[in-house]
Each structure stands twice: as structure tokens, then as C-alpha cells.
């Protein structure tokens with residue numbers, strides 16, 4: 473069985489992420505969303521919160537599982553028989569980094585393929601950092617976020633601002 477791994481920080485998961493995960497779930501038998509701990513990035517949400525949010529918004533997708541990892545992605549991918557890393561591409565600005573990561577991972581483990589899904593045009597502008605910035609300044613983030621986590625996230629951000 474081919475397993476698609478969707479790795480990311482998901483700080484927080486947005487409708488853009490959900491779109492990529494949903495489309496991957498139609499292309500692959502099994503999808504594992506891998507929430508990466510990533511010590512180099514300062515996150516708004518804890519790893520547990522990010523995992524919980526991803527679980528809540530993907531609960532309706534039967535072939536999608538949620539996991540987490542703190543380490544090299546290729547080492548995580550190696551536990552699956554035919555791993556394919558799926559990443560979303562929004563714009564040319566994403567390309568350079570994503571291309572470099574895909575080639576690096578391939579070098580580290582030639583079995584790990586990377587596949588890119590073009591972002592839906594509705595979400596090309598959307599990023600977790602953009603959403604956080606809007607929320608910090610009191611803007612309405614409801615059109616960017618999955619309904620299942622919106623209230624919790626808003627409350628968390630409001631508490632941080634006060």
C-alpha cells in the first residue's frame with residue numbers, strides 16, 4: 473500500500489492545509505498527517521494542540537491518520553512500505569525551498585518520493601503565519617480557518633494578547 477505523508481508545522485492548520493490533505497486522501501489509499509515538532513520554529517500552539525486541531529478537522533476523512541515526529545522526515549517515512557511525501561505549493565516563492573527539501577530527502581533516502589499538489593487558487597495567499605498576524609491585530613480569521621477549531625483558536629489568541 474502506498475502511504476502519503478503530509479508533513480508540516482500546522483501552527484495552526486488552515487483551510488489551505490485541509491484542502492491539500494483532502495485531495496491527497498482521494499489520490500492515496502492512506503494518508504498520514506505528520507505534525508512536526510520542529511525545535512527551530514517558535515510556535516503559537518503546543519505540539520499537542522496542533523495535533524488535536526489536525527485530528528478534529530480531519531476526523532471525517534476515513535483514510536487519514538494523524539501522527540507527530542521530532543526528527544528527520546526520511547527516518548519517519550522509512551517506517552512505511554511505499555512512502556510518498558505530499559507538499560502543497562502555493563507560489564513560486566514556495567518552490568525553491570520545497571525543491572531543495574525534496575532533493576535533500578531523496579539524497580538521504582532514495583525510496584522517499586515527494587509529490588507536490590498545486591494549491592487551490594482560493595488558498596494561494598493563505599498561510600498559518602498570515603492568519604496569526606491577522607488574529608493578533610483583532611482581524612476576523614473565520615474565512616481562513618476550519619469551523620471545528622475556530623472558537624478555540626480565537627480564544628487562545630485573545631488570551632495571549634491580553
Ligand code: ADP
Pocket residue numbers: 479480481482483486487488489492558559560561562566590591592595596597598599600
Ligand atoms: P512547514 O513549516 O513544514 O512549511 P506548514 O504547516 O507551514 O509547514 O505547511 C505544511 C504544508 O502545507 C507545506 O507543504 C505548505 O506548502 C502547505 N501549505 C500551507 N498553506 C497552504 C495553502 N494555503 N495551500 C496549499 N498548501 C499549503
